[in-house]
Amino acid sequence: MNGAESLLRTAAAHEVDVCFANPGTTELPLVSALDRVGGIRPVLGLHEAVCVGAADGYGRMTGRPALTLVHLGPGLADGLACLHNARRAGTPVVALVGDQATWHLAADAPLTTDLEAVAAAFSTWTGRSTSAAGMAADLAEAVERSRRGPVCLILPADLADEQVESGDSTRPVLAPDSAAGASGSTPVDEERVAAAADALRGAGPVVLFLGGRALSRPGLLAADAIARATGCRLVHETFPARVERGGGLPAPMRLPHVYADAAATLKGVETVILVGAREPVSSFGYPGLPSSLVPADAAVQSLAGAPQDSSDDAVNALERLAERVAGREGPPPARGTVRDRQLTVPSGVLTPETLSVTVAAGQPEGAIVVDESLTAGFDYHQAAIPAPEHTCMVAQVGGAIGHGLPLATGAAIACPDRPVITLQADGSALYTIQALWTQAREDLDVTTVLCNNQSYEIVKMEMKNADRPFGNASRSLLSLDRPEVGWSALAEGLGVPSIRVTTAEELAGALKAALSESGPHFIEAVIRQ
Incomplete structure (x- = not known):
């Protein structure tokens, strides 16, 4: 076998079972090896951003990395957003980059780039294979290191094609952490737990600020027990990578995106305890305002670091x-309190509010909701609290748009x-609309609700908040109505059946029909903003 085959056999042995690929000439040894190695599903994406975003969605839902396969520096650059x-989400992804x-x-051919420099700013680790015989071990190390977030492994084409003897391709490369669990997480020290308990017993208002695995089902139930025993408030990240919601699960408040609203949420707090999250800061710098959203006189403690920073459990x-604060049994879980609230489909034209309620009312139990609705779906998070239990993934954890359609593909x-x-959202959908083709090819059960307001409304909102005047130039850069995008034609052309709706009743009917059949x-939901 060659180096590429030994690498893929190692990947399969480490339960890496899918490869989202957009290959070129330098990746042909790996493409050929996929034919000889069982257990790895090849999935073609028509753009590298689709491949990388799909691997992110796969990793968020399984906790295991998928492979992506991209072509040299330009291919990697296409997937960097x-x-x-x-x-930012701390998702396990192994990006294989042909070189x-x-x-x-040394010939410095047109596609040659400094791959290490390109990859370093966007991944948690970058490696380069220097021998065909070492490729299996390189892959094993990449999988291990991906526990903290995406990694890039650079594979020279001649080494991938070079023959190697069969050997122990699954040997561990990194010494296992004896304190780490099966997922690689490590229990935090008792001092941090004791310090958090002391803060919760203090006189001032306390917020548990949640992210990462703290937003899993067991994490939410434990946080809820703490809140009911101590009176602290539960708030979670604005853009959570994954959060379990609905069905009576505890529903922490989502920190608003708008600066004034976010600052008001944390006003008067004396202690913010971080659990699986970083200290909350504004997405952008605003003149005269601090970057941190935590009050200047408040204390910040870390109970457990964010997944991209630590292996804290x-x-x-x-x-x-x-x-510690509620006793061994703790208060009984506060479940079922929202199940009695019925979601009623509104009537009339679609607005951000009616769209959000209609989707929440129509989503079935066990749904995975990928949210890149931006302004059109600001109301969805609150509207979906009474919905059946489901998983929500916010696409733009790091703020880069165009992630929703690929993320849903991987999920x-x-x-x-x-x-x-x-x-x-319509503007960001145009970045990676090619993902629909992959969904059609793989016959995936994904229903896309395209929020069509014909503008970059999020940027308009920032303009208004900054009290900047709108002129002809700014209007031309923020509108998507000249010409109007033919969404139905685009979707149909990529192999996905499409329907256009303008009212809440039409959306409810279209959603029900789509969810009743496979594929x-x-x-296209036309919104009056």
Whole structure:
């Protein structure tokens, strides 16, 4: 076998079972090896951002990395925005980047780039194979290191094609952490748990600021027990990589995106305890305002670090904290309190509010909702609290848009038994609309609700908040109505059946029909902003 085959056999042995690929000439040894190695599903994406974003969605839902396969520096560059989001989310992803043959690098051919420099800013680790015999071990190390977020492994074409003897391709490369669990997480020290308990027993208002695994089902239940025993408030990140919601689960407040609203949410707090999250800061710098959203006189403590920064076990930390402040049993879970609230489909034209309620009312139990709706779906998070239990993934964890359609693609491959609903803004959909083709080719159960307001409304909102005047130039850069995008034609042309709706009743009917049959569907929802 050659180096590429030994690498893929190692990947399969490490339960890496899918490869989202857009290959070129330098990756042909790996493409050929996929034919000889069983257990790895090849999935073609028509753009590298689709491949990387899909790997992110797969990793968020399984906790295991997928492979992406991209072509040299330009191919990697095409996927960097989605790699940035995956890094901010702490998602396990292994990006395989083909490179020129070692003997051809000095020629500085047109596609040659400094791959290490390109990859370093967007991944948690970058490696380069220097021998065919070492490729299996390189892959094993990449998988291990991806526990903290996406990694890039550079594979010279001649080494991937070079023959190697069969050997122990699954040997561990990194010494295992004896304190780490199966997922690589490590219990936090008792001092941090004790310090958090002391803060919760203090006189001032306390916020538990949640992110990462703290937003899993067990994490939410433990946080809820702490809140009911101590009176602290639960708030979570504005853009959570994944959060379990609905069905009576505790529903922490989502920190608003707008600066004034976010600052008001934390006003008067004396202590912010971080659990699986970084200190909350504004997405952008505003003159005269501090970057941190935490009051200047408030204390900030870390119970468990964010997944992109540490291997801290946030769930275990919350459970131990709950035992300290609420007793071994703790208060009974506050479940079922929202199940009695019925979601009623509104009537009339679609607005951001009516769209959000209509989707929440129509989503089935077990749905995976990928949210890149931006301004059109600001109301969805609150509207979906009474919905059946579901998983919500916010696409733009790192702020890079165009991530929703690829993320949904990967989630559908990871969880073929669960329906996926994408709430997708129109402007960002145009970045990666090619993902629909992959959804059609793989016959994935993804229903895309395209929020069509014909503008970059989020940028308009920032203009208004900054009290900047709108002129002809700014209007021309923020509108998408000249010419109007033919969304139905685009979707149909990429193999996905499409329907256009303008009222809440039409959206409810289209959503019900799409979810009642297999395969991808596209609903263009025209919104009156």
